[in-house]
Amino acid sequence: MTNPMTTHGSGAGIELAHEIAAEEVETMLVPRQHLLDLDDLSVADITDLLDSAEGMLEIASRDNHKTPALRGKTIITMFFENSTRTRVSFEQAGKILGADVINVTASASSVSKGESLLNTVKTLQAMSIDALVVRHPHSGAPYFITNHTDASVVNAGDGTHAHPTQSLLDLFTVRNHVGDLVGKKVAIVGDVLYSRVARSDIIAFQKMGAEVVVSCPNTLLPDEWQWDSTLGSETGFAGLRLAANVDEAVDSADVVMALRIQQERQDSGHLPSLREYSDRWGINSKRMELANDGALLMHPGPMNEGVEIASDVAHGFQSVVEEQVRNGVAVRMAVLYTLCAPGKSARIGGGDASNGEETKS
Amino acid sequence: MTNEIDRVLLSQDDIRRAMTRISHEILEQNRASSDLVLVGVHTRGVHVARRLAANIERIEGFSPVVGTLDPRLWRDDPDVASGQPSLPSDIPNGVDGKPVVIVDDVLYTGRTIRAAMEALLDFGRASRIQLAVLVDRGHRELPIRPDFIGKNIPTARGERVLVRIAEIDGDDAVVLGYED
The missing domain is CATH 3.40.50.1370 (Aspartate/ornithine carbamoyltransferase)
Structure with missing residues (x-):
């Protein structure tokens, strides 16, 4: 060892x-x-x-x-x-x-x-x-x-x-619920371009054998990445799947992670409006129903309730936010x-x- | 693991007999107190404690509480164990006012037991703390003396005493090896 x-x-x-x-x-x-x-x-x-x-x-x-x-x-x-x-x-x-x-x-x-x-x-x-x-x-x-x-x-x-310690605690939280991560599907939804949590979590979950799927507005994806594709090794994220939409990402996921959307992103023109973001990329109870039974809902915090995550699911039975x-x-x-x-x-x-x-x- | 020539010091039967005797001694010393708590020191001490508890149940008809303790963070020489993950400790209902027997596989310098006693304080004030070990190999560096000993095995410092427990290692044996 x-x-x-x-x-x-x-x-x-x-x-x-x-x-x-x-x-x-x-x-x-x-x-x-x-x-x-x-x-x-x-x-x-x-x-x-x-x-x-x-x-x-x-x-x-x-x-x-x-x-x-x-x-x-x-x-x-x-x-x-x-x-x-x-x-x-x-x-x-x-x-x-x-x-x-x-x-x-x-x-x-x-x-x-x-x-x-x-x-x-x-x-x-x-x-x-x-x-x-x-x-x-x-x-x-x-x-x-x-x-x-x-x-x-x-x-x-x-x-x-x-943000390595955030990713370690995310791995730890998931491991305590589902055990071995190999073959588990992890959906990460939100500001992938600017999020250090997303970057560290993608690396961490892939390393432990999970299948990672991300979904986010095109404006928040790195330039060379495209929706509905799987990344090659040249990106440094080999095997990372970019879903066509949130529903596809969340579908039969074992873990759904909503990322915080920062106000600055809207100010800089990456997002049309928070309400539109919430409609198209927000995690709510309807989207959580697409995930596997027993799926975990995670958020690195602090949460913008009503934007990237609906209040009812943020504090619902699938949420492990406080446990994180x-x-x-x-x-x-x-x-x-x-x-x-x-x-x-x-x-x-x-x-x-x-x-x-x-x-x- | 290392280039050592192993020599078996205790066989499976020897270990079984030693544990049976220790179980009787623990009962004798504690007047079969039903408050008795056996606290196994991670990792092999836990399995030794469980077997002693099973013996006691067979002999006296009650099953003492078995707790687990990882004293790693209380050690004065964390370098010895820093490569190992720390493990959860668990002593159901604590030790307040109860007689406690700390159980470990090998007693050597005494430093683990010192750390274990300090770690145990967080679980309450035991009425009495005793120590049971499967093997005492000498070379104490602290004034610690076991109350119950499976076997005294005088050793040289360069030697290693490896306790094999079926639950972890597949078979029961106490083996003498050498540092490489």
Whole structure:
């Protein structure tokens, strides 16, 4: 069994894994310190993180959920975009693990005085931190930061690039309901062009063997993609099906995920009106009837009820939206613990921890 | 797994007899208290605890509660286990005021048991905590002493004691191996 964070080069996030392999062979031996994207994690790495989250979920749900696992570690959450659930969820995860968590937001920090990202990171770096959880409006910002800090960097959403912990919690939520994802149909509906959640989720669900179908207005599809087609490998999303319409996407789906439609998209002319969007792409009870019995309705939040998702289904029996939030804490605990717990060392007599035979005692 | 020459220390029958004896000892020490809780330490300790509970039911006619505990996050040496996923702990109805027996397969440095005792505190204040292990291989690094021992097996540090449990490994055996 491999440690999810130790099998790859450090910080491969943006570049493709094979490029890293060719150029930075030496770093392949360095334990992974960061979580920037899911594209360079193996199925086994992801499975280990999800397995770990099972135990974390149980701990998080206890009356007394404080553990000493990361006692003495400092985690800084640095959010350059607004967020409730992701920031609170990372903070809660760090605190349950016993770490000290400090929140930095752009508006309340020297960033508002014009300090650059680089200088902000250097300043924080000088205060001996163990992990930096970063959300930034620019794709690649967390990767940039990895070059200027010794801390583990966790991407909490960067531009339109990736949101790996959201995808892990989505996988975890679905796995808890349907078990193995192989052959399951996942419909993702909404702003695919701008959504980092969509991009990370497509990668994550495809990696775990699910069939992913997306549906969205043509104006929100990347230029070279066309409705009613299946993408080839040149797009980086081989096998991704672009449905002709929402009904086709949702038809016999096991998971339906509605994405948040951002007001900015309408202002920029991508959408005629929110009402038209709601009619043509909104998820409502009628569309959910097309899905399989027991299908799950997901939304990464925050929801625009009445636009991309109707209120009755958003809070209906198929909705797992609140469960996603609860699972977010567990998954982030698993990520922070894996990144921040002291690295494996050759401990004499310690046995081989990875096959679980005789390490204890 | 590793290039070791395995030597069988306990056979299936040896293990069965040892577990039967431990079951009697637990009952004797706890005066067959029906509050008794057996808490197995993940992963193999859980299966040992379940078998002890089955024995106790056969002998005394009541089935003690079996809980599971993963003390990983309470370890002082998380490097040893950081590669493994953490597992859910579950102790039905908690341990408040009840006698508890922590059950594990191998007792070695004592660090897992220290962590397990600390993790157990979150489930209530047990009236008493005891420790049952299938194998005690020595080399304690903490002042921890088991109350119930299947077999004392003096070992060298470079050796490995592998407990095989049918529920996980397909057969029952205690095997001595060597570090590669």
